Amino acid sequence: MKYPERLRKYLVMGSQDCLRDPSFILEEAIRGGVTAFQFREKGKGSLTGIDKYHLGRKLRDICWKNEVLFFVNDDFDLFGDLDADGIHLGQEDMHVEEVRRAFPSTLIGLSISDERELEKAPVTLVDYLGVGPVFSTSTKEDANPVVGTDLIAHVKAVHPHLPLVGIGGINEENAHEVLSAGADGVAVVSAITLAENIRNAVKSL
Ligand code: TZP
Ligand code: MG
Numbered sequence: 001m002k003y004p005e006r007l008r009k010y011l012v013m014g015s016q017d018c019l020r021d022p023s024f025i026l027e028e029a030i031r032g033g034v035t036a037f038q039f040r041e042k043g044k045g046s047l048t049g050i051d052k053y054h055l056g057r058k059l060r061d062i063c064w065k066n067e068v069l070f071f072v073n074d075d076f077d078l079f080g081d082l083d084a085d086g087i088h089l090g091q092e093d094m095h096v097e098e099v100r101r102a103f104p105s106t107l108i109g110l111s112i113s114d115e116r117e118l119e120k121a122p123v124t125l126v127d128y129l130g131v132g133p134v135f136s137t138s139t140k141e142d143a144n145p146v147v148g149t150d151l152i153a154h155v156k157a158v159h160p161h162l163p164l165v166g167i168g169g170i171n172e173e174n175a176h177e178v179l180s181a182g183a184d185g186v187a188v189v190s191a192i193t194l195a196e197n198i199r200n201a202v203k204s205l
Contacts, residue, residue, distance in 0.1 A: 003107075004163040006035045006069050007128055007185035009205055012167070014041035014073075015055060017139065017193045026059055029192050030066045032202030037063050038088050038109075038187070040073035043141060056082050071109065079106075088130065091117055100125045111167075113144040115154065123159055130187055131155055133168025134178055139189045143168065149181035156182030172204040 011034045015022050026037060039056050041047055047055055056072065060082050063070040071086040072079040076094050079087040086107025087099060099108055100122075107127040112118050121129070131152050133143050152166050163185075166178035171191035178186050186205060195201030 001035065001067075003127075004184050007163055007165050008036075009034045009202060010036040010038065010165050010185050010187040011192050011202075012038040012040050012073070012187050012189050013193055014039065014043075014046050016041070016043050016045040017189050019194065022055065023058055023062060025193055025198060026062050028198035029202050030062070030068055032199035033205075034068060034192070034202055036069040036071065036185070038071040038073055039078075039082075039084075040088075040189075041075075042073065053078065053081060060084065069107070071107065086127065096122045096125050109165075112151075112155065113147060114151070118155055118158065123162055126162070128163040128165060128184070129155060129159075130165050130167050131183070132166055132187075134166040135169025135174060137169040137190075140168070149177050152178060152181040152183050170205075172201060175205045 011029050018025055039059055041052050056078055060070045069085045071088050072084045073088050074093045088109040089096060090111045096108055096110055109128045109130055110121055110126045111130045112121060133146050136146050137143055155164055164183055165185040165187045166183040167187035170178055170186045170188050175186045192198060192201055
């Protein structure tokens with residue numbers, strides 16, 4: 001599978017998002033068709049230090065065994081330690097320029113939640129944009145205001161060749177709206193991690 005298609009069904013998850021074993025959830029999600037994974041271990045109840053590293057390594061190995069892209073959220077040291085395929089950065093995180101200088105060929109994703117952030121984004125240095133929250137979400141405590149599919153369409157119009165995924169409140173009912181607005185993929189937490197039947201949830205996205 002070529003690169004942008006590999007962002008089509010993008011699971012974002014940390015142990016704090018799981019009521020079951022994260023390795024089980026990831027394996028089931030991959031069987032259902034997840035094509036990329038981001039280890040986002042943060043917020044209430046998340047692991048730190050060596051425990052975070054060990055879980056990350058386990059999830060990375062599951063991804064690699066199945067040819068699923070493995071991204072680390074934010075944590076530049078962990079990204080290096082795990083030799084991840086890519087890193088996902090928010091607006092408050094380490095600067096894209098710095099990461100790109102240190103890792104010329106790694107995949108870099110950047111979160112965008114309004115037009116102003118888009119205007120100042122170093123788009124030539126990133127491999128994809130994460131745009132959202134598209135719909136309301138209770139997964140991210142400090143989530144920005146909902147942007148709807150309008151921002152997706154805007155970003156695609158301004159940068160038609162830059163891959164983009166929507167994130168925030170996406171589920172099997174509304175995923176098609178995100179894709180029809182121009183997104184290359186959907187990034188999803190709870191609609192997968194909390195699904196009773198994970199494989200079916202991913203299939204119907
Ligand atoms: N960034 C913007 S919204 C969000 C992140 C990490 C959380 C999305 O979680 P869910 O459960 O898919 O709404
Ligand atoms: Mg961040």
